[in-house]
Amino acid sequence: MLEAVERKIDQMVAALEDADARELYRRLPAGKRLRARLILTIAGDGPEAVKLAAIVEMIHAASLLHDDVIDAAELRRGRPSINALYGDKTAIMFGDVLYSTAFTQLVDLGRPIARSIATAVTRLSLGERRDVLLSRRFHTDREAYLEMIYLKTAALIEAAAESAALLAGKRPEPYRRYGRNLGIAFQMIDDVLDVTEDEATLGKPAMHDLSEGKTTLPFIDLYEALEEAGQKRLLALHGRPIGAEDREWIREAMERHGIVERCRAEAGALIAEALELMRREGETGLEQIARKMVERNS
């Protein structure tokens, strides 16, 4: 099913009639195409569903191009990022090209879908901004963290699920909620993997978030579980490169306080609620996508 989506994206890029854009597109790793899978599972693989999936994947790719500039990321899925290969300018402009190409195509899918996806892109950009603003200092504001990951990650998955339901003539509300829960859980798991996995598995440096200044869920939970001395040590590590010894200490402290399990359970509860909603709709194909998301290790 995904092959049709890849072909559709290739076709949209080819229609730009710009050799440079085609070449840049070939450098982008395709990724897991989670959003496309979700759309096709909900809406089938007719031409409009394939088009919606291609548009959403293109938007996702554009957002990653800009994220990698913003985070000064050298790697994306284990390969050099576009900003690392060609500089920030290229990544910014190519992101803009993909965004606007996706928006142009979106117009054909009708007003409710176009509005849903376009609104999600605004949320995504505001979310990336919030992420940067929240990274200025260590914080323990769970609400701010949850709102930020909703905007940054869940809003587009929510809009993808809602739009797919609209295409398929299904009630959008439970699909919205499914997508929202899935997206928040996805980001929580991402934030856990940053702590538990090594560079080889992640395709990016391990424990990058804390040294980047990001206070993710496991660090909020860890801070609250630690005694004063531990809290001080953790605070001192925020926003600076973390050595092997401190990394080991963090892992050990998280283990001791059961932080990773707690975070995984929180993500798991969101997934369980999402699956229950889908069961009620008689939707059978979405269980595997949700399970894959929480059970992955990269």
Next chain:
Amino acid sequence: MLEAVERKIDQMVAALEDADARELYRRLPAGKRLRARLILTIAGDGPEAVKLAAIVEMIHAASLLHDDVIDAAELRRGRPSINALYGDKTAIMFGDVLYSTAFTQLVDLGRPIARSIATAVTRLSLGERRDVLLSRRFHTDREAYLEMIYLKTAALIEAAAESAALLAGKRPEPYRRYGRNLGIAFQMIDDVLDVTEDEATLGKPAMHDLSEGKTTLPFIDLYEALEEAGQKRLLALHGRPIGAEDREWIREAMERHGIVERCRAEAGALIAEALELMRREGETGLEQIARKMVERNS
């Protein structure tokens, strides 16, 4: 008439319910609102025309935010740029927020207009990329220069004029052409002003283009008019900071060969054709906008 456009933009920014975005928006100089004037002159000042004008100005502002990051510009209209004030990250994200907000609103104006404007944004991004690629070396490829300024500057003005005509139920084709000519002439004049004006008038460093590596029309024409020794001297100045003595030499050489007059005449011919088209349509209000554009000094 423009006040309604300003209010509409304020309203769209306020609807983001994001204090940070509101604050950033207040830091943006409004500019001449040329595109909004054009739209209201063609389509009147009804709510849809005001909305279209607000959307196009928002897209223009977003593109300037990204351009200033790409060009590492410290000044915009004589005031510090957002990237200079808050860093590249902020400018990239805020640009994305404005782009996607504009696209969300665009959906309400119907498919032909949404498609026209969205396609122009793709061109604009491809144009900015072409500009960077062309800046790698000095060139005398007029076709490449014209195509690049069409994409970078004229495509959005073309789409604005076309969309305004569609809104007003007028034949879009002559308005497209008017907008295209106006946009190309506008960029030519911009490239001339970079040579003729000083920093105080421009609100940005003088003769910035050549030192940035950009081979604009006056430099293409100058190169072709110069003898071999002059050509060598000009080539040696490409892509490097230019001192007062060399700047004086360039100005004097341009004067001697009538380069500025020739460029202004080329822009003037495009404007004349655009005005003739509008005369044939019985459109009377567009003459002043076109004249202002070529007669400006900043």
